Each structure stands twice: as C-alpha cells, then as structure tokens.
Amino acid sequence: MDAIDCDLHCAPESYEALFPYLNDYWRQYITEAGIRLNGLPHAYPRGLGGTAPSTYDALSEHVPDFAILNCLTGFETHRNAYFAAAVASAINDWLREEFLARDSRLRASLVVSPLSTDDAVSEISRVGEDPQFVQVLLPVRSDVPWGNKNHHAMFAAARERGLQVALHAWGRAGLAPTPSGFTTTYMEDYLGNQPIAQAQVLSLVSEGVFERFPELHVIMTECGFAWLAPLLWRFDKDWKGVWREVPWVKRPPSEYVREHFRFTTAPAHLPSDPVAVDQLLEMMDGSGMLVYASDYPHEHGDGLPALLERLSDAQRRELLTGTAAELYGLSA
Amino acid sequence: MAHVDTQVVETITKRKVELVDCDVHAQATEAMLANYLSAPARRLLERYGRRTPRVTDWYPRARNAGMRVDAWPGKPGHIWGSDPETTRAQLLDEFGVDYAVLEVLSGQDCYDHPDFAAEWNSAVNQWQIEEWLSFDPRLRGTIAVPHEYPSLAVAEIERCAGDDRFVAVLLPASAAEQLGSPKYWPIYEAATAFGRPVAFHTGGYVDHRGPGYPSFYLEYHVGNGIVMQSQLASMVAGGMFDEIPGLRVVLTECGVAWAAALTWSLDSAWELMREDHARLPRRPSEYIRDHVWFTTQPIEEPDDPQHLLWAIEQARLGDRLLFATDYPHWDFDSPKQALPRALGAPLRRAIMCENALALYGLPAERAG
Numbered sequence: 001m002d003a004i005d006c007d008l009h010c011a012p013e014s015y016e017a018l019f020p021y022l023n024d025y026w027r028q029y030i031t032e033a034g035i036r037l038n039g040l041p042h043a044y045p046r047g048l049g050g051t052a053p054s055t056y057d058a059l060s061e062h063v064p065d066f067a068i069l070n071c072l073t074g075f076e077t078h079r080n081a082y083f084a085a086a087v088a089s090a091i092n093d094w095l096r097e098e099f100l101a102r103d104s105r106l107r108a109s110l111v112v113s114p115l116s117t118d119d120a121v122s123e124i125s126r127v128g129e130d131p132q133f134v135q136v137l138l139p140v141r142s143d144v145p146w147g148n149k150n151h152h153a154m155f156a157a158a159r160e161r162g163l164q165v166a167l168h169a170w171g172r173a174g175l176a177p178t179p180s181g182f183t184t185t186y187m188e189d190y191l192g193n194q195p196i197a198q199a200q201v202l203s204l205v206s207e208g209v210f211e212r213f214p215e216l217h218v219i220m221t222e223c224g225f226a227w228l229a230p231l232l233w234r235f236d237k238d239w240k241g242v243w244r245e246v247p248w249v250k251r252p253p254s255e256y257v258r259e260h261f262r263f264t265t266a267p268a269h270l271p272s273d274p275v276a277v278d279q280l281l282e283m284m285d286g287s288g289m290l291v292y293a294s295d296y297p298h299e300h301g302d303g304l305p306a307l308l309e310r311l312s313d314a315q316r317r318e319l320l321t322g323t324a325a326e327l328y329g330l331s332a
Numbered sequence: 333m334a335h336v337d338t339q340v341v342e343t344i345t346k347r348k349v350e351l352v353d354c355d356v357h358a359q360a361t362e363a364m365l366a367n368y369l370s371a372p373a374r375r376l377l378e379r380y381g382r383r384t385p386r387v388t389d390w391y392p393r394a395r396n397a398g399m400r401v402d403a404w405p406g407k408p409g410h411i412w413g414s415d416p417e418t419t420r421a422q423l424l425d426e427f428g429v430d431y432a433v434l435e436v437l438s439g440q441d442c443y444d445h446p447d448f449a450a451e452w453n454s455a456v457n458q459w460q461i462e463e464w465l466s467f468d469p470r471l472r473g474t475i476a477v478p479h480e481y482p483s484l485a486v487a488e489i490e491r492c493a494g495d496d497r498f499v500a501v502l503l504p505a506s507a508a509e510q511l512g513s514p515k516y517w518p519i520y521e522a523a524t525a526f527g528r529p530v531a532f533h534t535g536g537y538v539d540h541r542g543p544g545y546p547s548f549y550l551e552y553h554v555g556n557g558i559v560m561q562s563q564l565a566s567m568v569a570g571g572m573f574d575e576i577p578g579l580r581v582v583l584t585e586c587g588v589a590w591a592a593a594l595t596w597s598l599d600s601a602w603e604l605m606r607e608d609h610a611r612l613p614r615r616p617s618e619y620i621r622d623h624v625w626f627t628t629q630p631i632e633e634p635d636d637p638q639h640l641l642w643a644i645e646q647a648r649l650g651d652r653l654l655f656a657t658d659y660p661h662w663d664f665d666s667p668k669q670a671l672p673r674a675l676g677a678p679l680r681r682a683i684m685c686e687n688a689l690a691l692y693g694l695p696a697e698r699a700g
Binding site: 047048140141142143144145147148149175176177178179180181182183184185186187188190191192194195196198199200202203206207224226227229230231233234235236237238239241242244245246267269270271276279280282283299300301303 | 394395505506507508509510511513540541542543544545546547548549550551553554555557558559561562563565566569570587589590592593594596597598599600601602603604605607608609630632633634639640642643646662663
C-alpha cells in the first residue's frame, strides 16, 4: 500500500537497552531501584497487540513509503523530572542509532520530558535539527493542559526547527484516566483518551497557541476523531458568548482547529451505517482532517477499511499520503 | 343539563400542555437555607462555613457572574434565581411555560460532613416546597440528596417521594467516584423504586482528572459536555443498567450532539474487548437507547442546522430530548429561538413537551 504511517510503534525491550545512552548515575538508579519497563500493559494489554517491536529487524517489514515512529516508553517514567529528562534523551539517541540511521523511510517523534518545559526545550535544541525528527511527542494526559502558557517555550523551540507536535493517547502515571475519575474496565481507560483529547483541543485554542505559532500543527494520535464536529459546534457557540475572556482567540475556534489539527485514523470508531459515515465526514469538514496510521502493533478493530470505502480515490490518496507528506515535508 | 354544564366548565379551565422546561435554576442563599437547619448546623455554617471549594472560585464566570443581566431581582436579600416572582414573570409567563422543573444546585458539593450534608440537602428540599412548589402550580421540583453518603441520600428520597411535585432525584455530573460506581447504586435503586428518574446536572466538584486544570471558564464550560461523555461511559461500562432495569437517567446541561460519536466508540470497543467486560450482555448503544434522556440546553449550533438533525437521528434521540432553558443563566436557550426551524413540527413537539410528559408522568392538560 502507498502510505505514510503516522503512528508506528517501537520501544526498547528493557532499560538495559538504553544503558549505552545513560550515565552511571542513571544506570545505578535503574539497577538499584529495580525499575523495569513493562511495555505499558495498562495501555496495551496482550489481548490487543501487546508490546511494540524493539529492533529494526522486527519493525522493518511494517514500514510503507514512510513511517513515523512513536516510542511511548517515556510515558512510564513516573514523577521524577530528572529521570524523565534523562530517559527522553536516551530514547532519542536509541531511536537514531537503532532505527533512523538504518532506513531513510523512517521518521520519528522527538520525545521530551512531559514534566519540565526547560528540559523539553533543551532536548529539542539538542536533537531537533536532525531532519528525521519531524514532531515533538507529548502524552495526551498531562498534569496541566498543553495549551497552558508554561508550555509555550517548548512550542517555540519546536517551531524554530520546523517541528510539529503530536499528542498521543495515554500517558502520565498516577492520574485518573478520565475527566470523571478512576475506572474499573480497560474499555473506559481506552475510551478515556478521547474526552481528554477534546480537553486538549479546547486548551490549545483557548490559550491562543495558534495565534502565537501560526505554522504549528498538532496531530492528535490514537485519540479518535468522530467526536470532533459536535465539540466544535459547542466550542463556537460558547466562544460567541464569552469571547471577552479570551480576546486573543480572534476567530471562531473551529477555524483554528480546521487549520491546525489533524487526526490519525486509528482508532476509527464509526457508525455501522455507511450513510452515517458520509455524514460524519461532512460534519467534520471532510477527510482532509485525517492522516493514516497503522498504530502497529496495536489493534483497534476494522474502522479504517470502512472509512476508506466511503472515500473517492483522490480523498483516499490524500488521507494515506498527501496530507501527511505536506505536514511533515515528505516527498515520494 | 347540569352534566353538560360541568363539561363546558372543564373545557374552559383546562389547557393543553405545550412547553415543559426541564432545567430551571432556583438558587438559595445560605441565609435562606439556614432557616431550615438545626441550631448546631446553623452555628457551624455561621462560624466555620462549608468545606467544598466553589467552582466559581477557580473558574470565575467571565461576565455578570454567569447570569442573565436582567435576572437580578433587585430585592433585599435576593440573588439571581432566588425570587419565585421574578422567575414567574421572566420565564413562566413570558414564554407560556406549562411546567418548569427546578434543579437547585445548592446541595451538589460533596465534601461536607455527612450530618451537615444531610441537613443541608433537606433544607434545599424544604425551601423548594415552601418557597417554590407552593408558589406556582406550574413548578416541579427535583430531590436534592447528599450523594456522597448514599444511605443518607436514600433516606432523603424516602422523605420527599410522597410529594408528587418532585419529579426526579438530582445528582451532580462530577462526584468523588465515577457515577457508574456501585457506591451510588443505592441512590439509583431508591429513585427507581419511587418511579423517579435520576437527573445528573453539569457541575459538582469537578477536579479535571485526566487532562489537568484548564485556565479559562470557556474551557471549563465547553468541558461540561466532555465530563458527561466520560460519565456516561462509566454508567454503561459499570453495569448499573443491568442491575437496575427500570433506571432512567437524564443528562442535564451537557449538550446532546456528542451522543452518537460516544455510542460508536463504545460499541466498537465493546466488540473488540469482550473479555474485559464479560458482564455486559448488551451493546452499549442499547443501554443508552433504553435508559438515557438528554436536556437540550446548551444545544449545539452547527453552521448547517441539518447537521444537528443528523446528530439527533444518528443517536436516535427523537424521543429522548427534553427542552430546557437553563434560566436564569447567561446561556439561556429561548423556547422561541433555540431549536432550528428544520426540526419539523412532530419532532419539535416531542422535544418541547411530549418527551418530558412521558418521562415525568405529567398530565398533558393542566388548569390554566
């Protein structure tokens, strides 16, 4: 298939695999504390695809024209901001050596500590000039929503190097996985990414991020998209009522979202009625808002084929390659 | 001859119900409720105040405290929504409302001591009865309960349920646990046993677990719809609709158009991960279809009104939508303007009154 995969996963098998990129202090810290990588079993249970490939050999057959690697290992780094920064740097070095250097079709998300803007800016400065890093990866679950002004220096550092930002499902250990509290089923946690993603859309627009960074795009990854249109209808309505609170939001929120956000196609939670799929696409202003992602090795059901079936050839090409190529400056 | 006369009199004095407003806010001041408290509770209130932070302390309503400017009663001791005469003039008489369902949010906080929480909610209900339900026959009430203490909440439902003017039990949309938690099921069981739906109203102690605290009221307010999506997922996944087959819930002031997308995601996930929720025998969409109603305000307003109709059809909400104004809040939806013309007369009539009459068991004619 001709495609750009905007969400292909890889992850080191263990912290030991990152030891070449960590100093003595952190190697000792990891060893003595007995810290292990668990492969995010809460997010990716064995029943739905399990852990991501840890080597290029295991991954290479899953790469189409281009693929963007997302390594979520940093989502497991608990609450120690110093540790999070060290692991982020180690992962980026590991990504470069294990994957990016071996295959020109590969791109990667640059991982940063989600706990410190200073550290994120330093890491973007350290490796962000590498053209194989195309975006900064952040967990959709944050301590403070990503639009908050405390994060703007990170967006500035990303834009100085032409990087986009991806918010990926899951993240931040210790937080309740939903806006309404702790859960008792995986299904709720899994779907909990979608309301949280909606809150991040509100945050990024309301804080004026796109007025400040007019070239920034945010790729909502593994967060669904069927919820988008109704959210924007309400967002626009409320903005008309209380825009004085946020005078830097100069246009209806939906206009910023249509220009600056894109959504990956895994998961695609669609109605079974194809007419309703057409309506959904029309309501969200067309399939141009979507970019293809396999989310390999994770399973999300059979939404993607049902979606592609409703598109014209041109729309399908745009979704599979065109939109992402433009977003990331890739060309065949 | 006398028989015919009686019929004529009845025809003259009955009015066909056309408009039911399912979310009207009466708001009590602490001084008003203090009159209904025991001496120790009153002293506690006076000397120490209440424990739960008020959401307006960290998300100030951007203009006019979140209220309609013209709704200020201008009477000593009164605030927005505290004066029944103002509400009667500005809502009931102005728009010809046949029934208005009051939702008094003064008892929705969760971190008071149980003794106080129980008294406080009883006070809310007594105040409703004496100041409102007895004031105008068009008014209906909802039973405020100390929801974090379910046995006390059940006792309050038992105390109030004999009064037919209470048409539902009121809970907040955010609580210490997710609302699908078995912790709260005794409340739902009691409401159902007394033939009342449970109305969950946007608000409560919202602590934004998950994405972190937003900065603005705009985000908080749009976010009310997002929180309710999460709560509905919890209600479905937790199994309460299997446990309490007669349970009817009303999701209030959280929008309606997201229902279809949530249903698709729940059904898709349910298909994919069956072992995770083996106790849910039915598709999530079926539970939602059988057990869930939505009030309209603040109804989503797409640029193309047809899109709202699609959203209603996709979620099969035609007989599940209940019109609401949210008087006296700033985002009041006018009965004359809020719903798009494209709805068509039968659907409009269902939303404006028939669905509410059926849900709440209200008579389709009233003395007028």
